[in-house]
Amino acid sequence: GKTHHHKFVVKSSSYSRLCSSKDILTVNGRFPGPTLKAHRGDKMVIEVHNKANFNITLHWHGVRLVRNPWSDGPMYITQCPIQPGNKYTYRIEFTTEEGTIWWHAHSGWARATVHGAIFVYPKPGSSYPFPKPFAEVPIILGEWWKRDVMEIPSNANLTGGEPILSDAYTINGEPGFLYPCSKKGTFNMLVEHGKTYLLRIISAVMDEELFFGIAHHKLILVGKDGAYTKQVETSYIMIAPGQSMDLLLEANQPHGLYVMAARAYSSAIGAGFDKTMTSAIVKYHGSDDHHHQPRGRPAFPHLPPYNRTQAATDFTKQFRSLATKDHPTKVPLQVDTHLFFTISVNLLNCSNKPCTGPFGKRFSASVNNISFVMPPSIDILRAYYYKIPGVFEKDFPEKPPKEFNYTGDDLPERFLAPSYGTKVMLLKYNVSVELVLQGTNVLASDNHPVHLHGYSFYVVGSGFGNFNPKLDPLRYNLVDPPEESTVGVPKNGWVAIRFRADNPGVWLMHCHIERHQTWGMSMVFLVQNGVSHHSRILSPPHDLPTC
Ligand code: C2O
Numbered sequence: 001g002k003t004h005h006h007k008f009v010v011k012s013s014s015y016s017r018l019c020s021s022k023d024i025l026t027v028n029g030r031f032p033g034p035t036l037k038a039h040r041g042d043k044m045v046i047e048v049h050n051k052a053n054f055n056i057t058l059h060w061h062g063v064r065l066v067r068n069p070w071s072d073g074p075m076y077i078t079q080c081p082i083q084p085g086n087k088y089t090y091r092i093e094f095t096t097e098e099g100t101i102w103w104h105a106h107s108g109w110a111r112a113t114v115h116g117a118i119f120v121y122p123k124p125g126s127s128y129p130f131p132k133p134f135a136e137v138p139i140i141l142g143e144w145w146k147r148d149v150m151e152i153p154s155n156a157n158l159t160g161g162e163p164i165l166s167d168a169y170t171i172n173g174e175p176g177f178l179y180p181c182s183k184k185g186t187f188n189m190l191v192e193h194g195k196t197y198l199l200r201i202i203s204a205v206m207d208e209e210l211f212f213g214i215a216h217h218k219l220i221l222v223g224k225d226g227a228y229t230k231q232v233e234t235s236y237i238m239i240a241p242g243q244s245m246d247l248l249l250e251a252n253q254p255h256g257l258y259v260m261a262a263r264a265y266s267s268a269i270g271a272g273f274d275k276t277m278t279s280a281i282v283k284y285h286g287s288d289d290h291h292h293q294p295r296g297r298p299a300f301p302h303l304p305p306y307n308r309t310q311a312a313t314d315f316t317k318q319f320r321s322l323a324t325k326d327h328p329t330k331v332p333l334q335v336d337t338h339l340f341f342t343i344s345v346n347l348l349n350c351s352n353k354p355c356t357g358p359f360g361k362r363f364s365a366s367v368n369n370i371s372f373v374m375p376p377s378i379d380i381l382r383a384y385y386y387k388i389p390g391v392f393e394k395d396f397p398e399k400p401p402k403e404f405n406y407t408g409d410d411l412p413e414r415f416l417a418p419s420y421g422t423k424v425m426l427l428k429y430n431v432s433v434e435l436v437l438q439g440t441n442v443l444a445s446d447n448h449p450v451h452l453h454g455y456s457f458y459v460v461g462s463g464f465g466n467f468n469p470k471l472d473p474l475r476y477n478l479v480d481p482p483e484e485s486t487v488g489v490p491k492n493g494w495v496a497i498r499f500r501a502d503n504p505g506v507w508l509m510h511c512h513i514e515r516h517q518t519w520g521m522s523m524v525f526l527v528q529n530g531v532s533h534h535s536r537i538l539s540p541p542h543d544l545p546t547c
């Protein structure tokens with residue numbers, strides 16, 4: 001493969017949206033940031049210069065980083081942050097991923113504006129498992145915040161009932177013509193009648209899942225999270241924070257303008273989330289309407305209502321991997337290690353800080369009832385590699401501390417307080433793992449898009465209610481389960497995933513809903529070295545930032 005060199009300068013730049021200007025963090029002054037392109041088998045060297053006033057790290061979401069956790073990016077997990085004025089070089093390689101993935105900041109809430117697409121083309125000489133599209137278009141779903149997102153993690157709102165909300169959703173950085181002062185910038189996608197386009201869709205949204213669709217057009221799903229899928233024809237998609245999808249769009253409608261739009265799907269009851277819609281225009285070449293906004297009665301896509309969990313599930317349950325000779329499915333059939341993790345939103349008594357949350361408590365979140373605490377001034381990877389004691393504990397539990405009716409309506413555990421800790425789970429090199437992620441109704445149930453660093457995994461089963469270890473495994477798909485790296489754990493339900501722990505390193509797993517992650521919905525796998533030279537973590541790079 002080829003090696004591509006890039007220079008990323010993280011700096012603050014002024015942008016105007018929703019009738020006012022503000023400084024946001026950008027890469028190379030761009031929002032969304034630059035698109036990276038490579039073929040499978042290629043390498044990339046990205047020199048990141050921090051010219052901003054914040055500590056920064058970048059993460060390559062969906063890239064396995066084989067034996068190289070040093071380039072993975074999550075702050076205080078695999079590296080100390082790049083401090084203002086400093087630089088760090090990330091080295092990544094596209095070994096098995098193919099399709100659309102993305103990169104984003106992994107420090108505080110910086111990823112709200114510091115993110116971009118990664119296109120991974122097939123190896124030179126091989127082709128897509130579908131007819132070659134006429135053109136490829138990145139569609140990055142995001143948000144615009146009037147407030148300073150970098151202040152949110154330490155903001156009092158985290159303790160309170162007031163929801164943490166953006167002011168608009170965006171398509172390619174633009175709120176679209178339904179928002180004030182946003183007509184001119186609205187993203188226009190020009191198409192030619194009769195051609196097929198590959199939409200490379202990424203959700204860089206912080207806190208909500210979205211429904212997305214294009215008026216009068218069918219979409220054909222062909223990939224997810226950097227792996228191909230069997231084709232699924234659909235009129236809408238549901239995409240969660242962290243996920244990416246490849247969709248074919250056939251421009252087969254009469255000449256004219258069609259609205260592309262997205263709005264929230266929120267599974268949380270009563271959540272005070274943003275119900276507004278972001279929009280863009282699909283415009284047929286030769287349409288005589290030269291305005292940015294459709295005149296007369298623009299055609300809008302029919303998106304499901306915001307609370308329609310069934311519509312979300314109907315879409316996601318169709319995912320299947322290709323399972324062909326060229327794209328085989330490598331789901332482990334034997335399981336060495338069975339894990340069962342509950343993921344919960346909790347309430348916590350406040351000790352000293354004033355608490356403005358429900359019942360005078362503050363929000364928290366947990367995996368197996370442990371709310372994750374980041375080490376304050378060193379990363380876990382370095383502590384592990386250099387055997388520095390006292391940074392983390394190796395006793396992350398294989399199952400929750402006690403059994404209860406996880407998804408019951410009136411749980412006595414409603415006010416379950418989590419414990420706190422920087423705990424990792426050790427995995428021996430190359431063990432095959434089955435992990436059941438069980439959503440709970442401890443405080444309130446919600447959909448949780450869970451992302452695992454350093455791996456992709458196979459989603460072998462999912463369902464509503466409590467996982468039944470006797471019956472549910474009988475219905476697993478071990479033939480063509482989808483290969484993903486961010487899986488939606490359904491509201492009041494569970495998913496079962498399988499992977500082989502063949503990538504040594506320190507790998508974060510967390511909910512990609514940023515507020516849940518901030519509240520502690522994270523844990524860390526420490527995959528130990530194997531015996532052979534090729535199953536060990538690479539040596540640290542010489543320019544690794546120090547804290
Ligand atoms: Cu997309 Cu840990 O991140």
Ligand code: CU
Pocket residue numbers: 446447448449511512513516517521
């Ligand atoms: Cu979550």
